[in-house]
Amino acid sequence: MLVFAPTLEAQYVDSGTWFGGSMTGKLPQSMNNPKGSWRLWMDGQLRLGDDSSRFSQGLVRPGFGYSLNQAWSLWVGYAYVRTDQPYALKPSTENRIWEQISWQHLVGSTDLSSRTRLEQRFHSAGSGTGVRLREMGKLIQPLGVKKIWLIAVYDEIFVNMNSTNFGARSGADRNRAFIGPGINLSRSIRTELGYMNQYTFNNNGPDRVDNIFSVNAFWNFSHSAPPEE
Template sequence: MRNRLHCKSLLAHLLAVCICLSLSAPALATKDNDGFWAIFSTTDALPSSDDNGRWLYWFDAQARYFDLGTGVNIYLVRPGLGYKLNDNVSAWAGYARLRSRNQSGAVIDEDRYWQQLSWTAGRWNDGTLSMRTRLEQRSVSSGDDTRVVLRFLAKYVRPIGTDGKRYLSIGVEPFLDLNDTDWGGKSGPGQNRTSIGVGWRVSEKLSIEASYMNQLIWVDGGEDRVNHLGTLNFKVKL
């Protein structure tokens, strides 16, 4: 029991340190942008009568505006299938399709295959600390190479008030590019996302979460970028 409490405390402190580092890092960046992400997401157990609901589904769709007033910069759809290994751990695999448009109007399509391990680290200070490790293989229409990206998300969710409908959400997600590609970028740290927001459980089937995200992107041979993003996520159980 003591070891479990020590592990939870260590993970919580690690999350706090990562957030502080990510918020201080943008001071070194040279280019800031505003933006907004609209997100629809759904994940739940697949209907079944003989496996105790171990098979899971995942789907999210996003519209990302990085330059406000210029239209949608990125569309994303991402389905996935998962299997619950136990009450706290699940394994996933899926595919994502992106279409992006840069400031010059050029359109680039991107395919991503992804594998993921998600787990609940435990409860801490009346909230829940969860982790997610995702490996992605990315290919784009403007290049021949496949980029491999490792992502790690730590997220803390804590109820606000006594009705159980509102909650605070804090997350940090660093990205590590594992190889060089012919379409830009070298191996090493790619970006870091830090978010803080509030959510409202409207019903058993719907939650709405509004957040601020600080997205720090390291650019090889150019100006690093910081995107200050508002996000609105509609989380649905079908």
């Protein structure tokens, strides 16, 4: 279910283009991994803002995970984020530690998934540690007999658990809602492109609305399941 952003009179509105790629999969079975339960995660993002005219943010996020069963997995990882205008007043960097629990289930041909992610954020704009909770729900519906085409819909809510001197304020931080088509290029590779609305709550000024053309590719190198987010 999508959670659409509220309509407010005072808003800063921008458009952008975001590119993303992610790789997940099971590590090979070995003496230290006899059941093949350990997993690898890597994703990266390139985000253009200011009407897609300039680099505004880049992100690299590696991680490791453990499959509890076919539906549930636990993850831990690191993220490096570089942010520039208009997403920040001046260039800044951020280091994050993140923990996550993921769920994925097929209902007929419909792929349902969710993830709950907790981030510890260390920002160059100030001291202290920001803690942020992210909750995402996603639906992927293959189309046609061959199921090459698909429709993807998701919503992700961000909530700051504390306030920091680098600008984070306790409470609702932002919401991202996406809808768009995709293509299953193979059993392990999928692309999605479409419209994303990002609504950012700002306690010190007008809220921000970003209308984003989002392009993403997903690769599951273990070939044993649909690519994860």
